[in-house]
Amino acid sequence: MSFRNLDVQGRNVHIFESGSGKPVLYLHGVADLHGAVDKPFEFHDSLAKKCNLIAPAHPGCVQSDEDETIESIDDLAFHTLEVMDALGLDKVDILGTCVGGWLAAEIAVRNPERVNSLGIIGAPGLFVTGSPIGDLFMAVQPLNGGIADLRSMLFSDGEGALSQSLFGDEIKDKEQGMLRYKIFRCIARFGFKPPYFYHPKLRNRLHRFKGRSLIVWGSEDKFVPTSHATAYSEGFENNTLALIEGSGHAVHLEKPKLVAEKFSDFLTV
Numbered sequence: 001m002s003f004r005n006l007d008v009q010g011r012n013v014h015i016f017e018s019g020s021g022k023p024v025l026y027l028h029g030v031a032d033l034h035g036a037v038d039k040p041f042e043f044h045d046s047l048a049k050k051c052n053l054i055a056p057a058h059p060g061c062v063q064s065d066e067d068e069t070i071e072s073i074d075d076l077a078f079h080t081l082e083v084m085d086a087l088g089l090d091k092v093d094i095l096g097t098c099v100g101g102w103l104a105a106e107i108a109v110r111n112p113e114r115v116n117s118l119g120i121i122g123a124p125g126l127f128v129t130g131s132p133i134g135d136l137f138m139a140v141q142p143l144n145g146g147i148a149d150l151r152s153m154l155f156s157d158g159e160g161a162l163s164q165s166l167f168g169d170e171i172k173d174k175e176q177g178m179l180r181y182k183i184f185r186c187i188a189r190f191g192f193k194p195p196y197f198y199h200p201k202l203r204n205r206l207h208r209f210k211g212r213s214l215i216v217w218g219s220e221d222k223f224v225p226t227s228h229a230t231a232y233s234e235g236f237e238n239n240t241l242a243l244i245e246g247s248g249h250a251v252h253l254e255k256p257k258l259v260a261e262k263f264s265d266f267l268t269v
């Protein structure tokens with residue numbers, strides 16, 4: 001397990017890497033490595049036992065440089081393709097969670113020749129009539145001195161030990177406060193303006209990716225409802241959909257062994 005910095009077109013990108021064997025590019029979300037914390041969770045450690053997990057931090061997150069040119073998910077996709085170039089990943093398995101899952105889907109439909117197989121967990125990105133994506137930016141604003149709405153949006157148990165440790169009402173130290181600030185500043189670049197957390201054209205482009213895909217969702221996801229998992233499943237032609245009962249948006253943190261096992265099995269086929 002190691003952290004390192006990578007030069008990408010003159011910008012620093014912070015990289016977490018662990019494990020050996022087949023490379024898997026991991027694109028993170030909010031309640032995640034490079035998001036809420038600067039170290040891996042049990043899910044990442046479990047998955048790294050089966051592959052070489054490579055996880056770049058999005059621009060502005062942890063130690064990655066800001067990129068003032070990023071104004072949309074399109075810009076972030078091109079940035080990530082440049083990261084792949086710098087890593088020497090011509091064609092790779094990609095796994096993304098939360099906004100990282102949306103990013104993974106955007107890369108797969110734009111450049112399907114660069115993606116061997118695709119895994120997404122609780123990804124926004126699609127417009128589904130009558131099933132809006134939650135407003136994380138409103139939820140993170142303190143209400144009556146706390147951010148219980150944010151925790152409930154991200155976890156099945158918004159008052160449990162896991163959710164409280166990552167997004168407590170009180171920020172424990174400056175480091176935790178900066179991580180929270182950085183991830184929300186990052187996602188605000190492509191999520192804090194109409195059409196918010198989706199790309200109107202993405203749903204009609206999903207058919208472009210012909211490779212294998214695994215779609216994993218928490219059955220109690222209050223940020224991205226399960227109808228969006230169904231929409232992704234309907235769009236990708238060669239997919240498996242797995243709903244994990246009793247889990248919220250951060251299903252990979254709430255059920256780490258189960259979710260890691262599903263992806264380990266998927267990646268070894």
